[in-house]
Amino acid sequence: MNNRCTIIMVSCGNATIKINNHIQTVTSPAVLCISQYDNFQCLEHTHLSAKAFHFDPWYIKACLKFENLEDSIPIDEKFVYDRNMLYMFTKHHGNFQGIFYLTPQQYVHINELMLMIGAETYAQSDDYWTCRIRRMLRQTLNCIFDIYVDQCKLKFYELSENTNPVTTCTDYIHDNYQNDITLSFLCELVHLNRTTLNQRFKQQVNCTCIEYLLHYRLKISQELLSNTNLKIDDIATQCGFKYSSYFNRQFTKCLGITPSEFRKNPTGYSMFEGEKISKL
Template sequence: MSTYFTEGKIFYPGFQFPIHHTSANCFTDGANKRDHYKMIFVISGTGILTLNNHKQIIVAPSALCLNETDTFSLESEVSLQCTAIFFHPQIINQHFDFPVLRASDHQLSLNEIQDLYWLNPFLRKTNEFMGLLHLGPSNARRIHNIIDNIKNALDIQLDDDWPCRSRTYLIEMLFLLSRLLIIDEALESVELDKDPGDIKEIILYLYTNYMNKITIQELTDKFHINRTSLTERFRGITGHSVMEYLISLRLYLASKMLKETLLPISEIIERVGFSDITHFGRMFKKNFGYSPSEYRSIHCTML
């Protein structure tokens, strides 16, 4: 079996945390079933991959999401540069062993069904989607940045929060990949066919840059659209203003980090793009009915 865990050093020595990073030999373990999931990020180059007996052309930048049963072999490549994240799905939910993930929805709890969302790119395989997501430049940069953050958190192990910190970065990566899969299919219930313009690209930009300060002026300049047109078209498609949509996205991610990790609330606030802790607390309670600390005490699976 391949090594998919990182071992604790100064903090939690000997502890085997089920996530691992490598930039070496990303395509060498594809012949047999694995004891982990694997996301290969193709940084540059091209290649031809046989994935579950189907030929796939890989063009950078792209993300290849592989579950424990996927078989693959790299037939040829030109200047292919990759990095990979290995993880066991129990890092998302402690009950997620492989038989559970193969069960039908009616055999899962509500919490397990909700947590399955993070693993959609690894589980929802069809003839049209076999795990390969082609990435635009901004999403590729974001994925690369998250992988670097995972690597640094695992390698440096800065303090006793390093497992939670690594896990939140993984959640961010899985969130983005899951959203890209949905956007690729239909962007959930957002009816993009009603708008021939740049609204899809703006939504993708929000998902990629939610951790940064974003203004309407920035969006109008970047996407060459006037403020009135942006406001009307965005609300017409999503049902929300741009800022409402962005705040909902940030709060959703914060709620998942509060629920799934013990990372300090102050760090979560910064990670999801809020700069004012009072404003964050007020908006969080308005949306979820509890303060962030109350929400964590009720919903966190690690307490």
């Protein structure tokens, strides 16, 4: 929705979703924080139960608008924390797309707040119902923000690798695997020649740059084969393969089984975890 942030509470079941070209299966209990900047699509779901609440940033603080949420834009210091709290919605990149998995205690607390927000929105019982919703919304955001901060601490060493050319390339692959990606482009991206870049990949992930791209695309295809009813030709296209025949050939070569056979028994094969795809 335009000019809105959205909290989605997944309380039951699971869904295969696509956020900004990232495809993954979300299993309850979880919270999704998305905004007008995100391209969100639910591809498939099973026994899914979810609730959502949309709000404009100014509902948190009157001075906050989408156009002044960037750090480079000065605002009153006392409102900086409130702006930082919206990073969960506005600063999606790489593997972080605003998805938070919850402990049972976190789920109970956030779900209770979401239920009360829904009840107040429906009842609108007196002149102060919007004030109560704002208070409960802040409590919800504070809780999710604590989870976000903890996750950022855990990712500290990964984030510190932003200057690593292999990390730069893999992040780009994760964001753009569905597009045409060439080795020449990735070399230009990190200012290395082909030999040096492939050596770095071999040292860190035990495969060449293009092998990593192929394996990542196959990993995404496995998720789609396992969790959606999309046609195999459509899966090939969504995963960046120009020709379904090439997709079938590479899938069979790496797993020793065709995509159709894999779909019949997806639990018999492991997902790509960074080094190779292999049978269990």
